Amino acid sequence: MTDEYIIDINHASKVFNNQKKEVTALSDVSLRIRKGEFISLLGPSGCGKTTLLRMIADLIKPSSGSVTVDGQTPREARLARKYGMVFQSPVLYEWRTIIRNVELPLEIIKLGREERRECAMKMLELVGLRDFADHYPSQLSGGMQQRVGIARALALNPQILLMDEPFSALDEFTREKLHEDLLSIWRRTNKTIVFVTHNISESVYLSDRVCVLSPHPGRLSAVVDVDLPRPRTAEMRSSPELASLVERVRGSFEGI
Amino acid sequence: MKNFIKRLTSKNGWVLFVWLAALAAVWEIGATVIGATVRNHPEYILPHLWQIAASVVQPVSDTQTIFGLVMVNAWATLSRALVGFLIGMAAGFVLALLMSLSRAVEKIAFPYLMLIQMIPILGMAPIVLSLTGDIGVSRIVIAAILTFYPVATNMLAGFRSVSREKHELMYSYAANTFVKYVKMMLPSALPYMFTGLKIAAPMAVTASILVDTLQGGVGLGCLLSQSLKHNTSIYAFWEIVFISAALGILSAKLIGLIESLTVGGRLSALSGRLIRSAGKEKRYEKQAEKTEA
Amino acid sequence: MxxxxxxxxxxxxxxxxxxxxxxxxxxxxxxxxxxxxxxxxxxxxGTTESILPTPSHIADIIANNPSKLFGNLMMTMLPTLIGLALGSLLGYGVAVLAAMFGRWGAGGLTIVSCFNAIPIVALAPVFNNLIKTVTSDITIRGLTAKVLVIIVMCMSSMSINAYRGLTQLQPFGEDLMATYGADRKTVFLMLRLPNSLPYIFTALKVSLPLSVISSLVSEYFIDTVEGSQSRPGLGRMIRSNILNAQYATAWAYITFACALGVALYIVLMLISKRVLKNRGK
Incomplete structure (x- = not known):
């Protein structure tokens, strides 16, 4: 991690106009995310954490304020293919094999067949699914499918990985396994990861910083630095340091 | 063929066979009752199945059997239905594509698409005939309209079924519209299109036959009218009933086959593989049981 | 800020x-x-006004003979509704029987589903002949033949859809019933029957337009055998007016036929909205 900032959110607000009613999804959020940082956006539903992520991803525009990504607007950054997205559901194309799912973004940038295959294989290797390259999504378990989603997000070698509650549909055991996998991928690739979740201990265990968002209206109520040593190990999950951090995070929610 | 026999000898096939036999028995009982009570030409109401079967080889002229006559007319009807079917398919595909590409087109076309579903198109066949002035063209037009509707609505449903996340994924890759359609929208909508085609195929066949009856000439419907007006053997009518039923069912099955060979292949081939491996496991288990015993 | x-x-x-x-x-x-x-x-x-009359011309004709047109409309609407009601009831009964008998029921339904592919309207003259032995009144005979055709058509689509509704229950629905020790009758009344309600409307949405079409087209067929009827329906009037080159009159009947189709469909939609109001999507 460096002290260089890659994402700069400056007084960003989002107001939705739904049938004559104005709903403030996000109110005046300012946040700077460092290059190579693992940062979590944590909060209950309705707190605007996904809205914030979608603002960075150029899926919605802020009503006021600005978002800057690597010196560019989110749109420019998207067109420069600096983002890899991972959704709550794996969003795989059921008519493509695993390897061809990972190849999809490479096809879009018109990479040659050989290079595509080689690169996609590397990505599958990274998530430990090399042996399943020729399977179809429906033959894989939920956890494996989500790993394919991560491999696909990494395929274009983006600077930023945007993850929207990626593990929330998985069982506890699979989720913990994927935590280890994700951390090891992060260590090896030096990506900046913005990780949306509603699971407090998950956010603490994974992140360098936890951004606590509170609802009605959605706002950033605290940013908690996680000073647990890296690499994180499974033993840390039950450590008193982690427990006290979880308590601190829990205490910083407002008005729920 | 092998498959067919396999299916017939499987338990479900056996059930189907018993049902068919029961149906035939009911038909025969009905025919016997009608034969005993109706003195004047009972075959106009319900002939025996064997009478219909025997009529297949009966000659109507020196050179033709009734069945031959039916087949010649069936070809005339089917070829027209096929042309209309293909045109309707293409038109439905293009409209659904335009509707998914442009909000304005969608808004204009959607209420009219709903309206087509409600109005009795087939009842308008005579007016189509007088507008086009040609029975062959009318057959094509009617078959095309009837195919068009289910294809367009099902394709549209297919385009709409693509989840928001899939759209966002493409968006995050900054994929252009062409790539988006080739890689995502069309593959997603194709199974839906086949659903539409499976509905449309028997309808196109039926419609063609009905349009035939409006005017003399060749075609299953013409022959059917002739047969009912006693201009030719009544068994031509009964053969047509069976042939058209077979054509309707076969046309839908044919579409299903094409589907499984193309888009469905990836899914059914997959499930086939799964089922097969599951079967293998069972066999291994059985072997294991045997060896233990 | x-x-x-x-x-x-x-x-x-x-x-x-x-x-x-x-x-x-x-x-x-x-x-x-x-x-x-x-x-x-x-x-x-590339057509002429005589074959494709202008809307004002068609409206003129409708305005001049409303009672006659409505008389013909009734002759088509009546068998449509009777056939739809009887056929759907029969189809639901078949579905209930099929749902009770597992594999054998499903097999029977496979056969019934094939009825969809048969041009059943072609059987209208056969039904007409059959009824000849019962009554000599041409109007009743024509009506009954139409009703019979529509019954067969509606039965097919209703039985298939209702069967789905009766058997494709939400997961654990049956298990829940079993934990209460519910007998088959209770499971049917409290689970299967309400579950099949949306499917009934799915079937009706398919079979209603089909019934109107069948009613119209049967009239062509009965006509080929019968010659004239005392009170013909819309289908026969469309056809005979075209044969006599009275295109504007034929279009007036087509307008009525379309209006019938649309009106019945809208009524069905309203009923289905009302009945399924609280179910969401």
Missing amino acids: KSRQKKPKLSERPMFETVTSVLYPLLFGAVIFVLWETELLHRMI
Whole structure:
């Protein structure tokens, strides 16, 4: 991690106009995310954490304020293919094999067949699914499918990985396994990861910083630095340091 | 063929066979009752199945059997239905594509698409005939309209079924519209299109036959009218009933086959593989049981 | 801190969506109407006013013989509704039987589903002949033949859909019933029957337009055998007027046939909305 900032959110607000009613999804959020940082956006539903992520991803525009990504607007950054997205559901194309799912973004940038295959294989290797390259999504378990989603997000070698509650549909055991996998991928690739979740201990265990968002209206109520040593190990999950951090995070929610 | 026999000898096939036999028995009982009570030409109401079967080889002229006559007319009807079917398919595909590409087109076309579903198109066949002035063209037009509707609505449903996340994924890759359609929208909508085609195929066949009856000439419907007006053997009518039923069912099955060979292949081939491996496991288990015993 | 919000663009306002989704199709319809009325449409598709009469011409004819037209309308509508009701009831009964008998029921339904592919309307004259042995009244015979055709058609689509509704229950629905020790009758009344309700409407939405079509088309067929009927329906009037080159009159009947189809469908939609109101999607 460096002290260089890659994402700069400056007084960003989002107001939705739904049938004559104005709903403030996000109110005046300012946040700077460092290059190579693992940062979590944590909060209950309705707190605007996904809205914030979608603002960075150029899926919605802020009503006021600005978002800057690597010196560019989110749109420019998207067109420069600096983002890899991972959704709550794996969003795989059921008519493509695993390897061809990972190849999809490479096809879009018109990479040659050989290079595509080689690169996609590397990505599958990274998530430990090399042996399943020729399977179809429906033959894989939920956890494996989500790993394919991560491999696909990494395929274009983006600077930023945007993850929207990626593990929330998985069982506890699979989720913990994927935590280890994700951390090891992060260590090896030096990506900046913005990780949306509603699971407090998950956010603490994974992140360098936890951004606590509170609802009605959605706002950033605290940013908690996680000073647990890296690499994180499974033993840390039950450590008193982690427990006290979880308590601190829990205490910083407002008005729920 | 092998498959067919396999299916017939499987338990479900056996059930189907018993049902068919029961149906035939009911038909025969009905025919016997009608034969005993109706003195004047009972075959106009319900002939025996064997009478219909025997009529297949009966000659109507020196050179033709009734069945031959039916087949010649069936070809005339089917070829027209096929042309209309293909045109309707293409038109439905293009409209659904335009509707998914442009909000304005969608808004204009959607209420009219709903309206087509409600109005009795087939009842308008005579007016189509007088507008086009040609029975062959009318057959094509009617078959095309009837195919068009289910294809367009099902394709549209297919385009709409693509989840928001899939759209966002493409968006995050900054994929252009062409790539988006080739890689995502069309593959997603194709199974839906086949659903539409499976509905449309028997309808196109039926419609063609009905349009035939409006005017003399060749075609299953013409022959059917002739047969009912006693201009030719009544068994031509009964053969047509069976042939058209077979054509309707076969046309839908044919579409299903094409589907499984193309888009469905990836899914059914997959499930086939799964089922097969599951079967293998069972066999291994059985072997294991045997060896233990 | 809050900066004043920009006014959204016209095309992004929610009102715009609602207004245009009504306005666009209306405009399109109006253009077609004007083209038709001014006979520009005729030039475009190469036909004449006598074959494709203008809307005002058709309206004239409807305005001059409303009672006659409505009389013919009833002769088509009556068998449509009776056939639809009887056929759907019968189809539901078949579905219940099929659902009770597992594998054998499903096999029977496979056969019934094949009925969909048969041009059943072609059987109208056969039904007509059959009834000849019972009554000599041509009108009743024609009506009954139509009703029989529609019964067979509706039965097929209703039984297949209702069977789905009776058997494709939400997961654990049956298990829940079993934990209460419910017998088969209770499971049927409290679980299967309500579950099949939306499927009934799915079937009706398919079979209603089919019934109207069958009713119209059966009339062509019965006509080929019967010659004339004392009170013909819309289908026969469309056909005989075209044969006599009375195109404007034929179009008046077509208008009525379309109006019948649309009106019945809208009524069905309203009923289904009402009945399925609280079910959500």
